[in-house]
Amino acid sequence: MALSTVLTVLYVAIYTRVAQADNVAAPINVPFNLTHFFGYDGPWQAIPVLVSDPQQLIHLYPGGTYATCIPSVNVGNYESNYTSENFPTKAGIFDLALAQPALHGSSQNYYIVGPANGGTIGPVDGSLNGGRPSNLTGEGLMISDSLSWGGIPTVSNVSISAIYNATYTLHNGTTYPLDVGFVSLGASNNQFFGDSDGTILYTANMVPLNLSATGKIPSNAWGMHIGSVYPIVKPSLILGGYDRSRVIGDVSTWSTQIVTTSDMIINLLDVSIGVETGAPPFPSFSKSGLLMDAGQVVDTLTVRPNPTVPYLYLPGDSCKAITSQLPVTYIQSLDLYSWNVTSPDYQNIVSSPSYLAFTFQVHESSDNMTIKVPFALLNLTLTPPLMDDPTQYFPCKSYSPQGPNSQSGNEYHLGRAFLQAAFIGMNWNQDIWWMAQAPGPYRLPVPDTITILNSTTELQPGGNSSAWAASWSNILKPLCIHGESVSSNCASSDTGLSTSAKAGIGIGAAFGALILLASIFFLFQHRKKQRCLAGKGTSTRQELDGKSTYFGRQSPKSTAVSPGQISELPVEERSELGSSELFSSDQTTQTTHTT
Ligand SMILES: *[C@@H]1O[C@H](CO)[C@@H](O)[C@H](O)[C@H]1NC(C)=O
Ligand SMILES: *[C@@H]1O[C@H](CO)[C@@H](O)[C@H](O)[C@H]1NC(C)=O
Ligand SMILES: *[C@@H]1O[C@H](CO)[C@@H](O)[C@H](O)[C@H]1NC(C)=O
């Protein structure tokens, strides 16, 4: 009897242990809206968020800490800036009258937080200091209400700033309202709102923290690559994990405590232009030392990768140095640059593997790492109210931070334009964050979701720098040199045979010998096309490229579709288009069998 009790207890103990190990929650993939894109200077991708109960669909850019910032109407007695006349957004507006009753405090679907329930003025840009560079000013009321990020478990009493009056001011003084808000990626702790005497009235939840505390995700952490709309690079945001195929080469690891808590701040050492393979579309193969201020090359600049702002906010002299290499024209009213789309150089720059490279310090060492942003991703579009007609622009904006030294606010910003090509991740539990090169459209064949634990401090990259070149190789075509002048794409001399044969093959660590053999065979069979007559210095690059392990599938549609058209496409067409452009495990398996 006693023995059997002991055994039972032992069994239960062992069973529970095993069950717990099995029960470690899986990371959650946050869906984006893959059919509709947003912004007057993007297009950018956003997350469909369901706010309150009954649920209201509002699209928000992922980014920021603490409060989720949502454009709102009927915020109690506050006069809202958002009316149908001045607010043509597709993203949605939160109507607090429907989340009722609101400020008057009877039965509640949401709760007013802040001193004496009166609310406080909250940050408009998700606490990332993005207000100043993007000239965003305004007011929001701190509330708490339920949020569900595109179908993932609902969290109650989430910290929200209901933005009722916020406008961007352009360089020429013209204003327009905040069109898309920001969904907070959390913090290491919840937000507490107290009375003036220090009594805590309300606790407002952080979504990743609450999901991890309730065992729905493995940790209070996330990994993100926002991707791009044109060319199509699908976005990825994972709670409690990251997609390893989004992480290429060295991963830089920094504390969030460098300046103040919860900051993503890193040292930028240099900005350069270069070309991965083929002839350069600029006067020289590469040019570094473009990080300049006050006429001097700058050794180090404190920057914040910031998904709440759109552009590259750098010293004015850096923008001048970079754009002196490019066929662009300054747009006075916006302090941005429009591409000269009639210039052959423009076509060559945005369609070849040429890039703007950012060299960063890898923390805790003197090493550095480089993130390459292909110019193809910096061919963005201005639309009304920023420009009367859609205009292709280069997103460098002159900026000078005004925060006191070594305090938050003293940093430059690398916004969504940069983050299209960079992976960022956060482990709030360790107060560390990561940044790495992200790939182009033809990345590792299978999204490789890796769990981040509360104890995780290092991320594993899914590939090395040759994986980066390969991930772009079927969209960005190397240029040839015929005689002295740069000519059109060498790739156009490819025959139909190679195009149809070049279905996707990729090698991930997990795939091992089988696919390796298959692709060696594949290489042997099909590597007979010399891509281009290399200019001087390109031969080594050519060889490297030939060894690369990816062969993307040529998409006949990809060059014919503009973002405007994409956004009008119904779901089916768009997803068909997406799958024809991206690897999937099915395609890879098929290819392996047929080759
Ligand atoms: C994408 O946005 C459109 C327009 O707001 C909306 O109708 C659609 O339901 C959204 N899709 C998803 C998956 O949320
Ligand atoms: C809206 O904000 C602006 C400054 O950002 C301020 O001047 C204006 O008074 C505010 N309007 C209302 C109704 O609060
Ligand atoms: C998570 O949210 C639920 C619902 O609001 C709340 O009851 C719970 O205390 C939260 N847990 C933590 C650890 O924040």
Ligand SMILES: *[C@@H]1O[C@H](CO)[C@@H](O)[C@H](O)[C@H]1NC(C)=O
């Ligand atoms: C912000 O707006 C002011 C005009 O109100 C303008 O002078 C300034 O250049 C703008 N700053 C940025 C970063 O656009």
Ligand SMILES: *[C@@H]1O[C@H](CO)[C@@H](O)[C@H](O)[C@H]1NC(C)=O
């Ligand atoms: C949300 O917060 C309010 C006020 O603190 C509390 O009464 C309510 O129980 C909370 N809701 C949940 C689901 O925890």
Ligand SMILES: *[C@@H]1O[C@H](CO)[C@@H](O)[C@H](O)[C@H]1NC(C)=O
């Ligand atoms: C991870 O850390 C969060 C706090 O950051 C905590 O609430 C959660 O319980 C932890 N999860 C595990 C599995 O230890």
Ligand SMILES: *[C@@H]1O[C@H](CO)[C@@H](O)[C@H](O)[C@H]1NC(C)=O
């Ligand atoms: C744009 O490029 C074309 C072709 O090189 C050139 O003729 C034209 O002057 C350029 N336009 C501007 C505004 O620089």
Ligand SMILES: *[C@@H]1O[C@H](CO)[C@@H](O)[C@H](O)[C@H]1NC(C)=O
């Ligand atoms: C980056 O590191 C390499 C190798 O250590 C070095 O040659 C290069 O000068 C460094 N670049 C910058 C901008 O510090």
Ligand SMILES: *[C@@H]1O[C@H](CO)[C@@H](O)[C@H](O)[C@H]1NC(C)=O
């Ligand atoms: C400021 O620039 C915007 C965008 O180019 C333009 O629509 C607006 O008319 C300009 N305002 C003034 C006062 O020039």
Ligand SMILES: *[C@@H]1O[C@H](CO)[C@@H](O)[C@H](O)[C@H]1NC(C)=O
């Ligand atoms: C990059 O990775 C590929 C595939 O794993 C490997 O064949 C190649 O040697 C690596 N290149 C470098 C420079 O490490």
Ligand SMILES: *[C@@H]1O[C@H](CO)[C@@H](O)[C@H](O)[C@H]1NC(C)=O
């Ligand atoms: C630049 O971007 C626009 C809009 O996405 C696209 O239509 C155009 O084809 C791109 N230009 C090139 C040369 O790829």
Ligand SMILES: CC(=O)N[C@H]1CO[C@H](CO)[C@@H](O)[C@@H]1O
């Ligand atoms: C109430 C308020 O501040 N309204 C502002 C809303 O935004 C427009 C610009 O689109 C301003 O002109 C209004 O003053």
